[in-house]
Amino acid sequence: MNLAWILLFLPLVVTAANQLVLRKNPLVPLVSTASAIITLALSFILLGREESLAFDWATIGGFSLQIGLKLDQLSTGMMIVVTGIGALVHVFSLAYMKDDEAKNRYFTGLSLFMFSMTGIVLSGNFIMTFIFWELVGVSSYLLIGHWYQKDSAADAAKKAFLCNRVGDFGFMVGILMIWGITGSLVFEEMRLPETISSGVLGAAILCVFCGAVGKSAQLPLHVWLPDAMEGPTPVSALIHAATMVAAGVYMLFRVEVSLGAEVFDGFAGQTIAWVGGLTSLAAALMATQQDDIKRILAYSTLSQLGYMVMAVGLGGGEAGMFHLFTHAWFKALLFLGSGAVIFACHHEQDIWKMGGLLKKMPITGFTFLLGTAALIAVPFVTSGFYSKEEILAAAFAGNKFLFGIAVFVAFLTTFYMTRAFVVAFLGTPRDHGADHAHEVGPLMFVPLVILAALAIGSAWLTQPLGAIDPRVHADGHHDGHAIVLGASIASLVLGLIAGFVLYNGKDQDPLSIPLFRNRFHIDWLYDNVVVRYFQDAFASIVFFFDEILIRGLAVAGLGRAAASFGLLFRSTLNGRLTSYSFALGLGVILVIYLTVFF
């Protein structure tokens, strides 16, 4: 048995054991955590292997569906991120979910998620990707809705699932189109034909991109990600910051590797880049006016995902993957840090009710500061700086207008993260929850410290951790390196100054921009227009199909036809012997006539 199969199926076995055998056993969290740590070890063993394992799962005529694993630098490197953050989040959750009544369900969900995510990363063909893509959606649904007693959590889970379904439908169409174009679903065997209409190829790529729009929460399907913060904070760190939402970017890069970067030339790539750029801009603007610490981070995640998608669309897939790698560490750190803060402040999430936490919780505060530094890309000493630089360079080379957007987003990022840090961690406590906050225990701060080290250092660890690093191939500096560097440092300094000046020592938000606070009214639009009208219209169409066509014609119609035939012949059975014998005689004559004369 190859180690890769163990890596894939161990979490599934653990999930099944937890759910079916252990159930209420207090060992469940430990079993899940142990499995996460073992998968991390396996990922390190498998790091850098180049291998393809596959067996036929279903064969229909000449077409066969495979279950296949593909090990290469991309997938093994990604596995380090997934299992590494997964293991740390499991450890963190041991403390965070200590008093939760349903923590066994929580850890079972985490294991299911680890299985699904491993499947996406290692999958060797599109069908398997799609299966695990859906499984990830399910586990995300289960974990967002962990506190399903709260209506908001149940609604958020439903919203996430439905938004993802919308994207996944496009994804499925895209997979079928790619299959039609290349004749294969296996990544390695995909070959573009000699002549291919750029329109068809672009449409296929855009349909595949729909899947990424749903999973990576790009405009216009981004609405589920901020709401997904209703789930427990470690889940937000693992699923909605580091791994699952990055799956869209990962999948796009997998397409780029399989089909060649030139598939992102033309209108498909431009569309992808613009969607990413606009998402990053809109999300950053919304983040500047949020009060919930997790929502700030959620919008920040959206914005950074927009960066990655933009880079992929502009043909800088490696830059996108590099940013995915560094972002995973520092965003997981920020989320776990916010989780520690929320835990210490007795489940208070409003930054205006925090304050002065750096003194109360020095380790958490300092690691949060390091994560913030990486996110706002403090030059030369943080990993985020290097990856963001690559993205800005890709944007600079690809599209000057998007470069402008990206630089402005960098400024906004610095601004809202400074705001969050200043308001939550500096100043004086504004609420007794924050006043009585204590440093969290070692089960929580050890993962924070490890992640903080990686948030700063991951840019130098791309070789040992097997990450995609565009700097390896780059010969010297890009064109306009000075402009990119200058723009990013300028945006950082301006953002820091603006954030400090506006928010230092304030007890309430001096700025009020309802448009940003209300998230451009997009959620309102969905609730009041799309859901209200389109859902009803769609429901009536479905009703028509169901009631009139299927029930009325197909099911009841057949019955009614049989009944009316019966009624017709019933009238002949009048009980009169003479009419029976008459019919009999007539029948005999008819038969004789037909046999003799025809």
Add this chain to the structure above:
Amino acid sequence: MPSLNDYLLVSGLLFAIGLAGVVLRRNIIVVFMCLELMLSAANLSLVAFSRFNPINGLPDYHGQMLVFFVITVAAAEVAVGLAIIVALYRARQTVHTDDLTSLKG
């Protein structure tokens, strides 16, 4: 000497009379007698065919053998049929087919 067609004509007439009786008459005993008439018509045509279809100068006796069987079976059928009619009369006090409509669907 009458030809085969003459016999078949008589046989056909007998059958038609029997069929008309079965269809049109209401008294179940008459219907029953008409049924027997139809059997006789069939017997007549069988005998006629046998007579006019010689094999090696002799009539084909297969047809005549069949007639004996038919007569035997008809006799048995009459016994059963009359018994049923008697039982029917005891139960319903009628042999008129218009009054016997309990098989109505």
